[in-house]
Amino acid sequence: MKHPVFLGIDIGGTNIKLGIVSSSGRVLARGLIPTLPGNTPWEEFSRIRQMLPFLSSAGGRIAGVGIGCAGLVDASRGILISSPNLPKWRNVPLRTIARRTFGVPAVVDNDASAAAYGEFIVGAGKGYSHFICITLGTGVGGGIIVDGAPVRGIKNFAGELGHMTIDREGPRCSCGNRGCLEAFIGTRGLLRSAREKLKKRNGRILGSKIPARSRKLTPRAITNAALSGDRVAAAVLEEAAAALGCGIASLVNIFNPEVVAIGGGVSGAFDFMKKRVEREVYERSYVAPSSRIVLTRAHLGNDASTVGAAMQASQASRE
Amino acid sequence: MKHPVFLGIDIGGTNIKLGIVSSSGRVLARGLIPTLPGNTPWEEFSRIRQMLPFLSSAGGRIAGVGIGCAGLVDASRGILISSPNLPKWRNVPLRTIARRTFGVPAVVDNDASAAAYGEFIVGAGKGYSHFICITLGTGVGGGIIVDGAPVRGIKNFAGELGHMTIDREGPRCSCGNRGCLEAFIGTRGLLRSAREKLKKRNGRILGSKIPARSRKLTPRAITNAALSGDRVAAAVLEEAAAALGCGIASLVNIFNPEVVAIGGGVSGAFDFMKKRVEREVYERSYVAPSSRIVLTRAHLGNDASTVGAAMQASQASRE
Numbered sequence: 001m002k003h004p005v006f007l008g009i010d011i012g013g014t015n016i017k018l019g020i021v022s023s024s025g026r027v028l029a030r031g032l033i034p035t036l037p038g039n040t041p042w043e044e045f046s047r048i049r050q051m052l053p054f055l056s057s058a059g060g061r062i063a064g065v066g067i068g069c070a071g072l073v074d075a076s077r078g079i080l081i082s083s084p085n086l087p088k089w090r091n092v093p094l095r096t097i098a099r100r101t102f103g104v105p106a107v108v109d110n111d112a113s114a115a116a117y118g119e120f121i122v123g124a125g126k127g128y129s130h131f132i133c134i135t136l137g138t139g140v141g142g143g144i145i146v147d148g149a150p151v152r153g154i155k156n157f158a159g160e161l162g163h164m165t166i167d168r169e170g171p172r173c174s175c176g177n178r179g180c181l182e183a184f185i186g187t188r189g190l191l192r193s194a195r196e197k198l199k200k201r202n203g204r205i206l207g208s209k210i211p212a213r214s215r216k217l218t219p220r221a222i223t224n225a226a227l228s229g230d231r232v233a234a235a236v237l238e239e240a241a242a243a244l245g246c247g248i249a250s251l252v253n254i255f256n257p258e259v260v261a262i263g264g265g266v267s268g269a270f271d272f273m274k275k276r277v278e279r280e281v282y283e284r285s286y287v288a289p290s291s292r293i294v295l296t297r298a299h300l301g302n303d304a305s306t307v308g309a310a311m312q313a314s315q316a317s318r319e
Numbered sequence: 320m321k322h323p324v325f326l327g328i329d330i331g332g333t334n335i336k337l338g339i340v341s342s343s344g345r346v347l348a349r350g351l352i353p354t355l356p357g358n359t360p361w362e363e364f365s366r367i368r369q370m371l372p373f374l375s376s377a378g379g380r381i382a383g384v385g386i387g388c389a390g391l392v393d394a395s396r397g398i399l400i401s402s403p404n405l406p407k408w409r410n411v412p413l414r415t416i417a418r419r420t421f422g423v424p425a426v427v428d429n430d431a432s433a434a435a436y437g438e439f440i441v442g443a444g445k446g447y448s449h450f451i452c453i454t455l456g457t458g459v460g461g462g463i464i465v466d467g468a469p470v471r472g473i474k475n476f477a478g479e480l481g482h483m484t485i486d487r488e489g490p491r492c493s494c495g496n497r498g499c500l501e502a503f504i505g506t507r508g509l510l511r512s513a514r515e516k517l518k519k520r521n522g523r524i525l526g527s528k529i530p531a532r533s534r535k536l537t538p539r540a541i542t543n544a545a546l547s548g549d550r551v552a553a554a555v556l557e558e559a560a561a562a563l564g565c566g567i568a569s570l571v572n573i574f575n576p577e578v579v580a581i582g583g584g585v586s587g588a589f590d591f592m593k594k595r596v597e598r599e600v601y602e603r604s605y606v607a608p609s610s611r612i613v614l615t616r617a618h619l620g621n622d623a624s625t626v627g628a629a630m631q632a633s634q635a636s637r638e
Binding site (some may be wrong): 072081082129130144146147149152153154155156157158159160164165166167168169175176177178179243249250251254255256257284285287290291 | 391400401448449463465466468470471472473474475476477478479480482483484485486487488494495496497498561562565566568569570572573574575576577602603604605606609610
């Protein structure tokens with residue numbers, strides 16, 4: 001009999017990532033397909049199943065499926081309630097669809113919660129028991145480990161760290177609120193900040209020569225420009241770092257964690273932002289000066305969510 | 320042999336409250352002495368011991384002592400690290416002092432964490448497993464229950480809910496940060512708001528006839544004035560309610576709790592503020608509309624912290 005492996009699926013608004021993951025959390029094979037948000041969930045899972053032969057060279061028998069999906073996910077019932085990036089998917093029974101599609105048990109979680117779990121088991125939070133992971137991307141999500149267990153809340157909606165208010169009169173967030181952390185450090189927030197600064201200077205991001213209105217103005221372009229010395233881009237990331245540090249300071253006061261890790265698409269900027277984030281956390285947090293906090297970049301990169309979802313499936317298979 | 324009871328001690332900057340509490344959480348006797356912050360902790364505990372004969376009419380044998388103390392408390396070592404309201408008490412081994420003073424086992428916690436635990440066991444959080452209690456007073460503290468267990472953090476400093484930043488350019492807080500929840504709804508914040516409004520109108524709080532500079536300008540006076548129709552006082556509480564609702568919205572996004580309870584000295588204002596708090600929570604929180612949240616006044620009033628501390632002692636005696 002083949003050894004058991006687990007399929008991790010990370011469903012985002014842009015891409016669906018797949019990972020075949022060993023029971024110890026090692027990624028044996030990866031896949032990526034663009035999300036077709038107009039498709040039904042059944043159609044999307046059928047597309048995912050068609051990818052499996054390409055991933056099976058890794059060997060092993062898929063013993064379970066773990067799904068991380070952007071949005072509000074009711075994990076106990078295995079249902080995606082709603083997702084800002086998949087507006088047509090409402091009250092989708094993802095667990096049932098996955099179980100029927102793959103013929104094995106399935107578990108479902110929010111993508112950022114799954115990523116945090118992955119980092120906790122085999123990444124930046126390994127060996128700690130009080131851990132917070134913030135995932136930066138189009139949206140800003142997160143997951144929290146307290147005393148070695150994930151904080152889920154009564155309906156599994158906990159961990160929406162991007163929607164902490166840090167400036168209650170601040171810019172409008174995609175969630176409808178004002179001044180959420182995401183409104184400053186999510187993709188939209190970063191681009192708004194860059195456009196404002198470029199407009200004032202009537203200029204371009206140096207080096208990359210990207211004008212304010214260009215579709216090439218992306219978080220990655222801003223990060224690259226900042227790393228190659230562009231002042232406007234550096235100022236954008238400085239401001240983002242200050243906002244991130246402010247949010248982390250609140251989380252430190254609320255949770256008194258050992259480690260806070262930053263992951264996700266634009267986390268490449270974290271090395272650039274780290275000092276400013278740290279300064280802000282220690283200046284603002286009541287708790288931090290009395291309790292050393294490790295601030296670090298997450299370890300698993302783009303694998304975090306698939307690994308975490310697969311590890312949840314592995315965990316469920318042992319229960 | 321007499322039945323076991325537990326002594327709960329709530330050490331604040333102004334008063335020390337005492338409670339003899341049954342193992343089921345019923346308060347059998349109460350005591351109150353003013354804190355003498357110039358005294359050493361040993362001297363204060365000696366004063367507390369002198370109160371015991373007055374409390375012993377309740378019967379029972381004190382089987383353990385629980386202490387809730389304002390400030391950063393390292394519960395695992397039983398040490399008060401520091402307290403804004405007791406500036407001379409630094410690194411005080413409260414557990415050892417209590418054990419030697421009373422000759423029974425002792426446990427130590429932050430006062431607001433103890434209050435939240437009390438509300439969880441026998442008050443507003445009874446029967447729930449995801450519960451948050453915010454304590455309003457000179458300072459603003461709190462305690463969090465996740466899956467039936469208190470969130471403590473690596474050094475027990477978790478739950479500093481008053482020091483979440485809700486407005487990062489906002490007024491200075493006693494902790495050194497700007498725009499903390501406490502800077503808006505703690506005593507200082509409420510009085511600042513009242514003074515600003517009174518100065519603009521060059522007036523007094525109606526009904527109570529309290530001028531802006533009066534020492535009689537207290538949170539209670541503001542609440543009473545608001546309840547008897549004073550517009551300035553009402554505006555002060557409206558603003559406080561908006562700030563409190565903003566903070567609760569963040570906590571709902573982070574924890575997805577079932578119940579959020581508001582306790583502490585100025586919680587009498589909560590009935591006045593409740594509607595506005597609720598509106599703010601539902602407008603701002605991403606999670607709230609999908610997951611019913613009960614917002615309520617705490618049940619135990621001034622007993623919360625002594626009952627909670629005593630219940631922690633009771634819990635420890637069974638372990």
